Amino acid sequence: MSWKELEEGAVVVGGTSAKYDTKGWRVTRPVIDEAKCTNCLLCWIYCPEPAIVRHEGAKVTVDYEHCKGCGVCESECPVRAVTMVREP
Amino acid sequence: MTEVQKVRPVAMVGDEAVAEAIRQCDVDVVAAYPITPQTIIVERLAELVANGEFSGEFVPVESEHSAMSACLGASATGARVFTATSSQGLALMHEMLYNVAGMRLPIVMAVANRALSAPLVLNADHGDMMGSRDSGWIQVYAENVEEIYDRTIQLFRLSEDPRVMLPSTINFEGFILSHDVERVRPLSDEAVKGFVGRPKFKRKLDPSDPATFGAIATPENYYEFKMQQMEAMETALTVFKDVEAAFEAISGRRYGAVSAYNTDTADYVAVVNGCTSGTMRAAARLLDKEGGRFGLLAVKLYRPFPALEIISHLKGAKAVVVMDRSVSPGAPSGPLAEDVKSALKGARLDIPVISVVYGIGGRDFSVADGRRVFAMAEHAASIGPEPVMYGVKA
Numbered sequence: 021m022s023w024k025e026l027e028e029g030a031v032v033v034g035g036t037s038a039k040y041d042t043k044g045w046r047v048t049r050p051v052i053d054e055a056k057c058t059n060c061l062l063c064w065i066y067c068p069e070p071a072i073v074r075h076e077g078a079k080v081t082v083d084y085e086h087c088k089g090c091g092v093c094e095s096e097c098p099v100r101a102v103t104m105v106r107e108p
Numbered sequence: 109m110t111e112v113q114k115v116r117p118v119a120m121v122g123d124e125a126v127a128e129a130i131r132q133c134d135v136d137v138v139a140a141y142p143i144t145p146q147t148i149i150v151e152r153l154a155e156l157v158a159n160g161e162f163s164g165e166f167v168p169v170e171s172e173h174s175a176m177s178a179c180l181g182a183s184a185t186g187a188r189v190f191t192a193t194s195s196q197g198l199a200l201m202h203e204m205l206y207n208v209a210g211m212r213l214p215i216v217m218a219v220a221n222r223a224l225s226a227p228l229v230l231n232a233d234h235g236d237m238m239g240s241r242d243s244g245w246i247q248v249y250a251e252n253v254e255e256i257y258d259r260t261i262q263l264f265r266l267s268e269d270p271r272v273m274l275p276s277t278i279n280f281e282g283f284i285l286s287h288d289v290e291r292v293r294p295l296s297d298e299a300v301k302g303f304v305g306r307p308k309f310k311r312k313l314d315p316s317d318p319a320t321f322g323a324i325a326t327p328e329n330y331y332e333f334k335m336q337q338m339e340a341m342e343t344a345l346t347v348f349k350d351v352e353a354a355f356e357a358i359s360g361r362r363y364g365a366v367s368a369y370n371t372d373t374a375d376y377v378a379v380v381n382g383c384t385s386g387t388m389r390a391a392a393r394l395l396d397k398e399g400g401r402f403g404l405l406a407v408k409l410y411r412p413f414p415a416l417e418i419i420s421h422l423k424g425a426k427a428v429v430v431m432d433r434s435v436s437p438g439a440p441s442g443p444l445a446e447d448v449k450s451a452l453k454g455a456r457l458d459i460p461v462i463s464v465v466y467g468i469g470g471r472d473f474s475v476a477d478g479r480r481v482f483a484m485a486e487h488a489a490s491i492g493p494e495p496v497m498y499g500v501k502a
Contacts, residue, residue, distance in 0.1 A: 023332035023339070028273060029212035030325060030333055031311055034318030 038086075042069075046089030048104040050082055056101035063093035063102060120292045122253045122285040123148030126192065126218045126278070128292075129260035131156055132300035136187035139167035139178035143197040144230050145282035146220040150192060164188075172197035176204035183213035184321050186312035188264065188304075191215065194282055195222035198236045202243070208275045209244030209337060211322040214267035214307065215275040217245070218260065220286040221382070221433075223469040231470020232281035234382065234434040238443050244337050246276035246344055247411040249381040251367075253290035255408075256280050258361055261300055266351045268307045272344045274337070279410075281383050281433070283470065299358045341412040348409060365414040367406040370396075371421040374403025376485035379418070379448055380431040381407045384466070384473055388431070391478030402482045407444065415451040422452060427460045427488035429481055432495070433467045441495050460488040463495035471499055 050063075059079045064072040071087035072080050082093075094102040120128065126149045130138065142150040156162035165182075169175045175191050183189040193201060198219060208215055223233040237247060246267065250256040256278060263276040280286060295303075311319065325333060348365055356362040369389050371377055378388045385406030395402045405421050407414075422428055430449075432442025441449065445463030452459055464481055467473045481498065484491050 021329060021332065023335035026329060026332050026336065028310075028336055029321060030210065030323045032320040032323040034320070036320075 048089050048106050050093050050102045051105050053101045056099050062096050066092045066096045115294050117291050117293045119289050121287050122256045122280050125253050125257035127152035129257050132297050133304050135164045135190045137165045137182035137189045139175045140191045141172050141175045143194045145286040146192045146194040172200040176201040179215050180208050183215050184313045186309045188307050189215045192218040194220045195236045205243035212273040216263045217277045219277050219279045220282040222282040229469040233468050238434040250280040251385045254292045262351050264304045269347045274340050284383050345412045365409040366417050368421050370400045370403035373400040375401045375426040377403040377425045378429045379405045388478045390475045419455045427485045429462045429485040431464050462491050464498050465495045466498040
């Protein structure tokens, strides 16, 4: 891109990381046992991505397009409802 | 002109002149850390806050790195931001200086120039700012206290101009100017407020319109961002003239990007920045009985470098002495001398230029010294090796 077209100060509008697929970074994936999950949202708070998705009237799910497989959710879950499973 | 007459001249030191300008410039945020010899600026601003005479936010930070970081964040929200430092403080800011310039944030900073450690010294040379020469900040060097006041006000308008959007520094030698009492004719609060207006940023940090500032670049586009900064500096040369003209209209005072004395007739010209411009002008005046053979070119605006103007003043000279109040160990010349040589060479002018280093660590430089430097220009062919370390004890 020409220097005349770039936004001064390297300013990038918000939301661009949503377009960036990071699932390929993952070695293990979090699998949530819905029966054990109390929907306490600790995983949602700790997830650095954020790749834990909240739902009205339903328990959290994982955004597998952006989850990098760090395992923080497994480590923080107080009821051990999250298990990291090796990707095939 | 009328504005000047309304306000009585006052006696001020350089640091006080900066603080007074900041009080009048409708500054939103000051984040600063005190360091000698800039201390009086921060002290005075803290006093103004305590007395309810300064409406901006004063952030007392724990270091200069934090000061510049806080300034960066504040400026990104669209606020008018000021800070001040010297020497080691500027060195500690070094990393953030590049971020501020790269993010195109028009912060204004006063630098009471002081030599760098080691050995520790509190007195003046330009080594601090020259160390950050390539950080992308506009640099102006003042000659006297009134110019410090005037330039501080001018720099907000220059930096915040939508065509420029670059941070800037007003440089003045520590103690020699920062603590020297001189006569200043301040402008009225209304005149200054009208002159600086309010900053209007194209984009600012705003939760309702989220954006990343100074995002990561790749080898495919980093270079282009630097090209934008180069272009903005080039534009600043023109905008600087507009700002000076507008300031002259309210104050009757105009300095120029360079200030010349006798350069149209002189055979030998000294080029210098900062307060020694006054010393060299006095030396040239004393030598006037020799038919105006000695001239002075004070470089007020150092970045962007007004090369064309400098060439136009030097093209008739038989020899030029360029005086640097900074040491660059291992370099063939002082930084200002390198720039002048490069400009002259670029214009295909083959004029002898001698690089002279002087006044290091606050070493005094008198009018008599100035005459001796002029004498060097007269005998340019036999002077060397460069840079000449003027006044060093042999």
